[in-house]
Amino acid sequence: xxxxxxxxxxxxxxxxxxxxxxxxxxxxxxxxxxxxxxxxxxxxxxxxxxxxxxxxxxxxxxxxxxxxxxxxxxxxxxxxxxxxxxxxxxxxxxxxxxxxxxxxxxxxxxxxxxxxxxxxxxxxxxxxxxxxxxxxxxxxxxxxxxxxxxxxxxxxxxxxxxxxxxxxxxxxxxxxxxxxxxxxxxxxxxxxxxxxxxxxxxxxxxxxxxxxxxxxxxxxxxxxxxxxxxxxxxxxxxxxxxxxxxxxxxxxxxxxxxxxxxxxxxxxxxxxxxxxxxxxxxxxxxxxxxxxxxxxxxxxxxxxxxxxxxxxxxxxxxxxxxxxxxxxxxxxxxxxxxxxxxxxxxxxxxxxxxxxxx
Amino acid sequence: xxxxxxxxxxxxxxxxxxxxxxxxxxxxxxxxxxxxxxxxxxxxxxxxxxxxxxxxxxxxxxxxxxxxxxxxxxxxxxxxxxxxxxxxxxxxxxxxxxxxxxxxxxxxxxxxxxxxxxxxxxxxxxxxxxxxxxxxxxxxxxxxxxxxxxxxxxxxxxxxxxxxxxxxxxxxxxxxxxxxxxxxxxxxxxxxxxxxxxxxxxxxxxxxxxxxxxxxxxxxxxxxxxxxxxxxxxxxxxxxxxxxxxxx
Numbered sequence: 001x002x003x004x005x006x007x008x009x010x011x012x013x014x015x016x017x018x019x020x021x022x023x024x025x026x027x028x029x030x031x032x033x034x035x036x037x038x039x040x041x042x043x044x045x046x047x048x049x050x051x052x053x054x055x056x057x058x059x060x061x062x063x064x065x066x067x068x069x070x071x072x073x074x075x076x077x078x079x080x081x082x083x084x085x086x087x088x089x090x091x092x093x094x095x096x097x098x099x100x101x102x103x104x105x106x107x108x109x110x111x112x113x114x115x116x117x118x119x120x121x122x123x124x125x126x127x128x129x130x131x132x133x134x135x136x137x138x139x140x141x142x143x144x145x146x147x148x149x150x151x152x153x154x155x156x157x158x159x160x161x162x163x164x165x166x167x168x169x170x171x172x173x174x175x176x177x178x179x180x181x182x183x184x185x186x187x188x189x190x191x192x193x194x195x196x197x198x199x200x201x202x203x204x205x206x207x208x209x210x211x212x213x214x215x216x217x218x219x220x221x222x223x224x225x226x227x228x229x230x231x232x233x234x235x236x237x238x239x240x241x242x243x244x245x246x247x248x249x250x251x252x253x254x255x256x257x258x259x260x261x262x263x264x265x266x267x268x269x270x271x272x273x274x275x276x277x278x279x280x281x282x283x284x285x286x287x288x289x290x291x292x293x294x295x296x297x298x299x300x301x302x303x304x305x306x307x308x309x310x311x312x313x314x315x316x317x318x319x320x321x322x323x324x325x326x327x328x329x330x331x332x333x334x335x336x337x338x339x340x341x342x343x344x345x346x347x348x349x350x351x352x353x354x355x356x357x358x
Numbered sequence: 359x360x361x362x363x364x365x366x367x368x369x370x371x372x373x374x375x376x377x378x379x380x381x382x383x384x385x386x387x388x389x390x391x392x393x394x395x396x397x398x399x400x401x402x403x404x405x406x407x408x409x410x411x412x413x414x415x416x417x418x419x420x421x422x423x424x425x426x427x428x429x430x431x432x433x434x435x436x437x438x439x440x441x442x443x444x445x446x447x448x449x450x451x452x453x454x455x456x457x458x459x460x461x462x463x464x465x466x467x468x469x470x471x472x473x474x475x476x477x478x479x480x481x482x483x484x485x486x487x488x489x490x491x492x493x494x495x496x497x498x499x500x501x502x503x504x505x506x507x508x509x510x511x512x513x514x515x516x517x518x519x520x521x522x523x524x525x526x527x528x529x530x531x532x533x534x535x536x537x538x539x540x541x542x543x544x545x546x547x548x549x550x551x552x553x554x555x556x557x558x559x560x561x562x563x564x565x566x567x568x569x570x571x572x573x574x575x576x577x578x579x580x581x582x583x584x585x586x587x588x589x590x591x592x593x594x595x596x597x598x599x600x601x602x603x604x605x606x
Contacts, residue, residue, distance in 0.1 A: 061491060234500055
């Protein structure tokens with residue numbers, strides 16, 4: 001009797017275990033297949049694509065860098081992005097990204113583009129708003145997609161005729177045909193490496209350099225209620241990447257001056273622009289969204305005495321004691337300029353890894 | 359034959375062992391259920407005297423009768439503690455950054471089963487964490503930093519907007535920071551945390567309370583900028599204690 005029970009029990013248990021095992025294997029393989037189907041990165045399913053991870057070194061005390069999972073930095077894609085950045089092939093009129101974003105100018109230029117100063121390509125890896133009016137938002141991949149698809153209107157047929165690029169894209173992305181995606185992803189990878197992290201001020205923060213008296217006083221003013229630059233040009237990023245009306249204009253007759261209003265249509269957004277990054281600011285020929293100033297002294301004087309108290313001016317601009325400007329002395333203004341000059345990153349300007357690859 | 363019987367016996371023992379193991383594992387599971395737990399899901403929303411918070415809209419009036427708009431509302435919510443009959447049963451070290459322009463929520467699991475009757479919290483960051491670069495360096499946290507040259511730490515609150523003076527709009531910036539001005543808040547509640555249940559908590563901030571109770575805050579007579587002004591920051595900190603309420 002006992003033997004029969006064990007025999008029966010043995011059979012039932014065996015079947016239960018087998019059914020369970022089969023269910024587990026079927027479930028696991030289904031999950032695995034689902035995972036593959038949901039993966040956006042074409043290279044991850046292509047075993048022939050071998051990429052070397054690249055570590056981006058952020059400046060000291062910078063925010064955590066958020067990089068899309070499907071475009072983590074790799075040596076190969078950065079290299080491809082660098083080639084594309086300097087290549088006029090992307091445009092239909094002989095322009096390259098590097099044509100307006102010169103390394104010697106902190107990846108900006110001395111020229112105006114359609115009446116607007118070109119914003120520098122530096123530390124964009126930490127941005128989520130792009131362009132003066134924050135007309136582009138999202139990741140660097142999104143912005144670079146706009147650049148190739150709309151700004152340059154890149155001719156994909158022409159790019160696909162280039163054997164070198166076709167081979168490299170095949171090798172690094174695992175696809176036979178180049179699309180805007182591979183171009184924008186590669187450009188995003190390279191632009192993410194355009195990092196200013198070695199200004200004199202960075203070295204001061206790291207304890208590797210000393211600021212002279214004027215620079216130090218300028219820094220103290222910059223990060224004080226008196227100078228009050230820090231609310232928007234946050235330390236050490238030098239931009240909060242947000243929109244503000246700083247009281248540049250009292251009337252908004254020109255479309256260019258209307259700022260974020262041009263996108264939102266809200267009156268409260270008139271004159272609002274994205275806070276520009278102050279790194280390498282001393283290299284710029286044109287300052288503010290329309291290039292109305294051409295020296296740091298002029299800009300500091302604007303904050304000192306030229307702010308228009310318009311209805312939506314940022315509250316920080318007109319706080320008590322500042323209703324009639326900062327009232328800085330000539331020496332204090334000079335000291336703020338001295339501090340701004342410590343934000344020039346000569347290491348970045350000379351970095352051969354960022355220069356033209358040929 | 360003996361060898362085969364021995365093998366059969368061994369197999370039978372093995373197959374007896376498997377259900378026994380399963381039984382024991384299930385017993386272990388039952389043992390864990392001796393201390394059952396619940397979950398809390400906290401969501402935070404903002405309004406002004408019952409009106410939804412709409413940015414840059416001159417639609418609100420403070421207790422001093424001044425019309426105003428709000429352009430920015432960012433703050434930290436931290437040290438949330440749950441009490442039952444005066445005994446703290448659950449607390450969290452989470453420091454939640456809230457930007458009223460975006461949704462904010464938190465979820466906790468393993469909350470002891472109990473009937474909770476009060477919740478305490480801080481608006482701001484206690485002194486353990488309120489110093490330079492202490493928080494995880496996100497862009498939001500860095501933007502909330504109080505410059506080292508001014509003592510370091512973080513802004514607890516940034517509430518900015520414009521108010522309607524006689525003839526023009528004037529900006530205001532109600533900023534809080536520095537350890538003495540930490541805002542302590544308490545809420546009465548009646549939460550039955552039952553085993554396996556997720557309880558939804560809705561914190562609603564009435565922004566006008568920053569300017570109302572116990573001290574009327576007037577942009578005209580008190581001022582429009584609090585940072586660095588001990589008297590005004592104290593007033594804001596005192597008013598901040600009841601800015602939140604809980605709704606079902």
